[in-house]
Amino acid sequence: MVKKKIEKNNEYYREKYLRYIPTAFCPGCGNGIILNALVRALDRLVENGQLNMKNLVAVSGIGCSGWITSPYLKADTLHTTHGRAIAFATGVKLANPKLNVLVLTGDGDGAAIGGNHLIHAARRNIDMTVILVNNQVYGMTSGQTAPTTPYKAITTTTPGGNPEHPFDLAKLVEGANGSFVARTTVAHPRHIQKLIEQAITHKGFSFIEVKTTCPTYYGRRNPPKDPPSMVKQLKEITSRTDPNKIPIGVFKEEQRPTFYEQLMSIKKVKTEEE
Amino acid sequence: MSGKKVFLLGNHALAKGAIAAGCNFVTGYPITPASEVLEQISLEFLNYPDRVYIQMEDEIASIAALIGASWAGAKTMTATSGPGFSLMQENLSYAYMTETPLVIAVLQRSGPSTGQATLPGQQEFYQARFGAHGDYEAIVFSPWSVQEMFDLAIKSFNTSEELRHPVILLADGEIGHMRENMVLPDPEEIKIVNRRRPKTVPYPPFQPDEDYIPPMPLFGEGHNLLITGSSHDSNGFRNADPELHRKNLERMKKKVQTRIDQLTDYHSELDPRGDAEIILISFGAAARPTYHAVRKLREEGIKTDFLRLRTLWPFNDKVIGSFLEGKTHAFVVEMNQGKLVREIERVGNKYGVKSVLVGKIGGVVHTSKEIIQKVHSELKKAD
Ligand code: SF4
Numbered sequence: 114m115v116k117k118k119i120e121k122n123n124e125y126y127r128e129k130y131l132r133y134i135p136t137a138f139c140p141g142c143g144n145g146i147i148l149n150a151l152v153r154a155l156d157r158l159v160e161n162g163q164l165n166m167k168n169l170v171a172v173s174g175i176g177c178s179g180w181i182t183s184p185y186l187k188a189d190t191l192h193t194t195h196g197r198a199i200a201f202a203t204g205v206k207l208a209n210p211k212l213n214v215l216v217l218t219g220d221g222d223g224a225a226i227g228g229n230h231l232i233h234a235a236r237r238n239i240d241m242t243v244i245l246v247n248n249q250v251y252g253m254t255s256g257q258t259a260p261t262t263p264y265k266a267i268t269t270t271t272p273g274g275n276p277e278h279p280f281d282l283a284k285l286v287e288g289a290n291g292s293f294v295a296r297t298t299v300a301h302p303r304h305i306q307k308l309i310e311q312a313i314t315h316k317g318f319s320f321i322e323v324k325t326t327c328p329t330y331y332g333r334r335n336p337p338k339d340p341p342s343m344v345k346q347l348k349e350i351t352s353r354t355d356p357n358k359i360p361i362g363v364f365k366e367e368q369r370p371t372f373y374e375q376l377m378s379i380k381k382v383k384t385e386e387e
Numbered sequence: 388m389s390g391k392k393v394f395l396l397g398n399h400a401l402a403k404g405a406i407a408a409g410c411n412f413v414t415g416y417p418i419t420p421a422s423e424v425l426e427q428i429s430l431e432f433l434n435y436p437d438r439v440y441i442q443m444e445d446e447i448a449s450i451a452a453l454i455g456a457s458w459a460g461a462k463t464m465t466a467t468s469g470p471g472f473s474l475m476q477e478n479l480s481y482a483y484m485t486e487t488p489l490v491i492a493v494l495q496r497s498g499p500s501t502g503q504a505t506l507p508g509q510q511e512f513y514q515a516r517f518g519a520h521g522d523y524e525a526i527v528f529s530p531w532s533v534q535e536m537f538d539l540a541i542k543s544f545n546t547s548e549e550l551r552h553p554v555i556l557l558a559d560g561e562i563g564h565m566r567e568n569m570v571l572p573d574p575e576e577i578k579i580v581n582r583r584r585p586k587t588v589p590y591p592p593f594q595p596d597e598d599y600i601p602p603m604p605l606f607g608e609g610h611n612l613l614i615t616g617s618s619h620d621s622n623g624f625r626n627a628d629p630e631l632h633r634k635n636l637e638r639m640k641k642k643v644q645t646r647i648d649q650l651t652d653y654h655s656e657l658d659p660r661g662d663a664e665i666i667l668i669s670f671g672a673a674a675r676p677t678y679h680a681v682r683k684l685r686e687e688g689i690k691t692d693f694l695r696l697r698t699l700w701p702f703n704d705k706v707i708g709s710f711l712e713g714k715t716h717a718f719v720v721e722m723n724q725g726k727l728v729r730e731i732e733r734v735g736n737k738y739g740v741k742s743v744l745v746g747k748i749g750g751v752v753h754t755s756k757e758i759i760q761k762v763h764s765e766l767k768k769a770d
Contacts, residue, residue, distance in 0.1 A: 192615040200448035204455030
């Protein structure tokens with residue numbers, strides 16, 4: 114029997130992977146691009162037999178990024194308290210290692226209030242994929258400064274320009290010994306998709322920083338204000354090769370035992386001794 | 388009860404009780420006087436290939452991981468003390484809202500703040516009830532012996548699983564660090580309750596049965612669960628509708644309140660001569676010298692009842708009231724400046740009973756002599 118090839122149009126992805134749309138994201142927000150890339154990545158993994166959607170648990174925190182998977186993604190979802198998504202996800206993964214755990218977090222959620230959980234999950238090499246959506250600002254609470262806001266940028270709480278310098282999150286997670294570390298932007302949707310596929314199939318702690326646009330609360334006060342130019346700017350300031358630009362791509366990919374594997378190996382030693 | 392006689396540290400008994408109850412996922416962050424619970428669990432779990440102990444980066448992460456693990460099917464616990472318990476409160480509120488079973492053992496020490504970190508106290512009576520934000524029912528048990536550290540650990544798990552509700556095991560440093568004889572029951576004799584599971588897939592995560600308890604679907608079973616701490620309908624969809632929110636919270640309250648007689652367990656010993664004039668009421672470590680004081684007072688000819696609360700919350704006004712009725716005085720012995728006494732007073736006022744605090748702070752348990760003196764001086768005033 115010849116399998117009829119299904120045409121994968123938007124309708125297909127919507128039906129199969131989303132609970133409902135339209136989303137509540139503002140016009141011009143990058144979150145929709147990330148959701149789109151995510152479902153395409155999931156579909157590819159399912160098709161390749163590398164993922165069973167039944168085993169996927171999408172954990173998210175508080176902030177606009179948290180909505181990418183909850184409520185929209187048709188999968189098991191856990192929408193947690195602010196900053197704690199990675200800590201909740203650690204419990205999910207260790208209690209049932211068969212599950213594929215995906216975390217959607219933002220820069221405020223994952224790098225400010227939840228920064229501690231980020232570095233410790235990386236250090237432990239908990240087998241999960243963290244997509245950190247970096248819009249450089251607190252969007253949901255209407256535009257306050259974040260630990261990722263550029264120096265001198267204007268936000269509602271830095272009206273005279275941000276006196277702080279932002280985190281380099283990829284470097285932070287590398288330093289914390291995450292085993293897969295990458296960065297991309299919403300100006301590179303296919304790259305997002307590819308990185309998500311790589312990250313989910315990578316065994317261990319995988320981290321993707323996706324630089325995105327928040328025209329409503331960041332763009333409003335900082336040039337270039339309109340959504341298309343913001344995306345264009347992301348393309349211009351990042352590069353896979355030019356050392357003078359913000360690097361994107363995979364910075365680290367290393368195979369080492371996960372926390373769970375280490376824990377189980379300790380137990381085996383103990384039972385053999387007895 | 389048949390079983391094995393052992394001489395154990397309170398905190399180790401608590402750990403063994405949790406393990407006997409089927410606890411297979413424990414997180415923790417070191418804190419006096421709870422650390423021995425975590426140490427014992429991490430040691431004993433080496434013998435269980437599928438049980439996980441992980442020391443998290445802080446107490447916030449500890450309870451967060453429990454919630455995630457519980458939805459993945461684990462029976463979970465953490466152990467802490469007052470300061471760590473404070474850090475857990477936000478996520479505890481999340482657990483109430485999402486009806487997530489988990490157990491928090493709190494070994495009370497003397498605060499506020501770092502206070503007398505190595506000395507026992509009973510100051511979290513209200514933190515255990517009202518510490519988290521929002522409007523919810525709390526279930527809190529209180530052990531007074533090493534035996535009860537074991538027994539109530541099991542009861543905490545069974546209750547949490549049955550009601551799909553967090554349970555607080557509110558012990559104190561005195562009992563946690565005490566060594567005592569106890570009986571480890573034979574495993575076949577231990578009654579274990581596991582959460583009710585839905586019969587269909589997909590099942591809405593917040594769809595209750597008629598007895599107000601929602602069966603619990605788990606991650607990885609094909610339910611496409613939508614779990615959120617925001618106001619939600621039975622499917623888990625966010626919905627801030629006033630009626631929906633009211634109904635949901637009222638149901639969660641009924642879930643606990645309709646079982647109040649099953650949940651509340653009090654240890655009482657009435658004066659054998661009957662018609663006691665006074666009653667001494669206490670819980671946890673403070674109940675031990677209280678028990679002794681009651682015997683002495685009886686010997687002196689003062690007819691005295693003894694009441695010890697094994698369940699601190701929910702508070703069973705009706706049953707407590709039946710003990711207070713007909714008394715002139717209720718003496719409430721506790722290691723703080725007056726917490727349980729407020730509840731006793733509230734109920735006792737209906738019966739014209741004078742509630743008297745026998746409080747003690749400073750990290751030292753009362754002597755029975757101190758309690759007796761307070762009773763004497765108060766009764767003298769009344770003459
Ligand atoms: S506030 Fe910003 S990040 Fe949030 S949905 Fe709107 S544009 Fe997107």
